[in-house]
Amino acid sequence: MTRIALGVEYFGQPFHGWQSQAGGGTVQDALEAALAAIAGEPVAALCAGRTDAGVHAIQQVVHFDTGARRPLTAWVRGVNSHLPEGVAVRWALEVDATFHARFSAQARRYRYLLLNRAQRPGLWQGRVGWLHVPLDLKSMQDAAQRLLGEHDFSAFRAAQCQAKSPVKLMHEASVSRRGDLFIFDFMASAFLHHMVRNLVGALVYVGKAAQSPDWFDELLRQRDRSLAAPTFAADGLYFRGPVYPECWNIPEPLDDLVDLGES
Structure with a gap:
């Protein structure tokens, strides 16, 4: 099994928050469906911090385990091709099996x-x-x-x-x-x-x-x-995202579009 970390951004208004619900309509539901389409198997994505309905993310960090061998580009461009408007993967990184999007965050x-x-x-x-x-x-x-x-x-x-x-x-x-x-x-x-x-x-x-x-x-x-x-x-x-020890080499947000409001 391989553990992959992703940086995900989303506009929260169309979604019922991050966490999966029986009726669907959450960011987790959309992301897991897109990941499964690329992996060819069910995928469970765990996030750094659950967000409520209407809340946005500049960099939500998630991780998942998969037996599928894919280039990192597939976990970005491929997954994005299956995601709805308002949510996108910005980067993908193969990480050690001990990394946890939530529990590794400081x-x-x-x-x-x-x-x-x-x-x-x-x-x-x-x-x-x-x-x-x-x-x-x-x-x-x-x-x-x-x-x-x-x-x-x-x-x-x-x-x-x-x-x-x-x-x-x-x-x-x-x-x-x-x-x-x-x-x-x-x-x-x-x-x-x-x-x-x-x-x-x-x-x-x-x-x-x-x-x-x-x-x-x-x-x-x-x-x-x-x-x-x-x-x-x-x-x-x-x-705006979690903070991790430098040993994990998790990227900082690639750009902070919210800073447009500070010009």
């Missing part, structure tokens, strides 16, 4: 794009969140810095979250602005269900002066989801 990265203007998005519909109320960048930056380090993130955890522990290590939590676009970047050891969207919702409350940055200290201390802000829309959320 951290994961997410970005949220929020359009902050009076008019709703047209060209960027489905690709950005939107809020018409003006936001204050400095107060949101202040609040975001309070997330750094190891914390119990229960206040930002969905009720249906199945993670064994709410304690995560936050390596990066930043907010920047490019014109009407606010960019929220997070990197952590792992993320809870809806955690990033809940963090963005709380940061927006601070940005529109409904709460002060000190509120974040209280939320982390209280560990009560009911005290925090509502979950923000999935439209602007992008999985």
Whole structure:
């Protein structure tokens, strides 16, 4: 058997999230069907981080085992010829059997794009969140810095979250602005269900002066989801990819199209 790692990008709006469902319509369903068409056998693809319905991926890393011997180009161009619009394999790499897309990752990265203007998005519909109320960048930056380090993130955890522990290590939590676009970047050891969207919702409350940055200290201390802000829309959320030890030689994202919003 050979283990292959893939870098996959997708526009999440047409899909019911990553994880396979009985009714189909997920990224995993589409990818496994395309892989099976090239392998000539059933293929199970395991990902670095499951994404919800409507969430996009700049680089989702997956791995699968197969007895089929194919050139790496077949796992890219061949698989892409069987994939629906909105999802594409960017690269393929043969890896050691001990590599695991999820468990070998040291951290994961997410970005949220929020359009902050009076008019709703047209060209960027489905690709950005939107809020018409003006936001204050400095107060949101202040609040975001309070997330750094190891914390119990229960206040930002969905009720249906199945993670064994709410304690995560936050390596990066930043907010920047490019014109009407606010960019929220997070990197952590792992993320809870809806955690990033809940963090963005709380940061927006601070940005529109409904709460002060000190509120974040209280939320982390209280560990009560009911005290925090509502979950923000999935439209602007992008999985930027996992971080692996250099020994695996996993490519970084080939290009980050979301950076077009930062020009």
